[in-house]
Amino acid sequence: MGKSFSEIINEMITMPNIQWPEVWTAIVETLYMTVVSTIFAFILGLILGVLLFLSAKGKSxxxxxxxSIVSFIVNLFRAIPFIILILLLIPFTSLILGTISGPTGAFTSP
Incomplete structure (x- = not known):
């Protein structure tokens, strides 16, 4: 027949199919990528911010x-998350409203 309820619950609790060493390796790799990316973004953002501040009208x-060039680059990168959000909303809008264009499709716009 099939597995009993207690066997199913036991498998859910013990998770026998998961290779824990690989999971921990993946977690460490993910944390490493996150920390390195955060440090890189912080340094790049600090440099761009200081350059924008110092090159603004009336500054040193x-x-x-x-x-103008640095400001354009900063504004371009600042818009990327919003563009990704819009692209991710297209299938959701199509599923819920049946269209992605016109006034009806604009209801899900943030």
């Missing part, structure tokens, strides 16, 4: 072209 190195 007020270079208008340089400020």
């Amino acid at each position: 190195i007020g270079a208008r072209l340089f400020y």
